[in-house]
Amino acid sequence: MIRRIKLPDLYQAPGYHHATITDATQFVFLSGQSPLNARGDLVGAGDLRAQTRQVARNIATALAGVGATAEDVVHAVIYVASADHGDLAGVSSMLRESAVAAAFSSASTLLGVAQLGHPGQLVEVDVTAALT
Numbered sequence: 001m002i003r004r005i006k007l008p009d010l011y012q013a014p015g016y017h018h019a020t021i022t023d024a025t026q027f028v029f030l031s032g033q034s035p036l037n038a039r040g041d042l043v044g045a046g047d048l049r050a051q052t053r054q055v056a057r058n059i060a061t062a063l064a065g066v067g068a069t070a071e072d073v074v075h076a077v078i079y080v081a082s083a084d085h086g087d088l089a090g091v092s093s094m095l096r097e098s099a100v101a102a103a104f105s106s107a108s109t110l111l112g113v114a115q116l117g118h119p120g121q122l123v124e125v126d127v128t129a130a131l132t
Helices: 048-065 085-096
Strands: 002-005 019-022 026-029 073-080 107-112 123-131
Touching: 019 073, 048 085, 048 123, 073 085, 085 107
Parallel strands: 073 107
Antiparallel strands: 002 019, 026 123, 073 123
């Protein structure tokens, strides 16, 4: 069971819940999903949209590889190497409209950061899923 809750005394932000409760017996902590393809090549150098699409594909692949789906995600942190609010909002919107959109209805955080782990990397997403 996974229960997502919007708390009435907090800002009612669209798209995600304030808290996620689960009675899961196992959790899956995915390493940060970056815009690298299976060969380890950066996809979409300098292209925020292309990198976000690759990250969404990688999230779906990683979840499937451990027997989970986007609906099993209980927490996500989205990192965008930008101080521009439009860039952050754009990445968030793309992820919420992607094949793994359900992952971002749980408790989530969106951060603008100075730099990520690979040269030219603009997006990374940290995901935790609950297996029941």
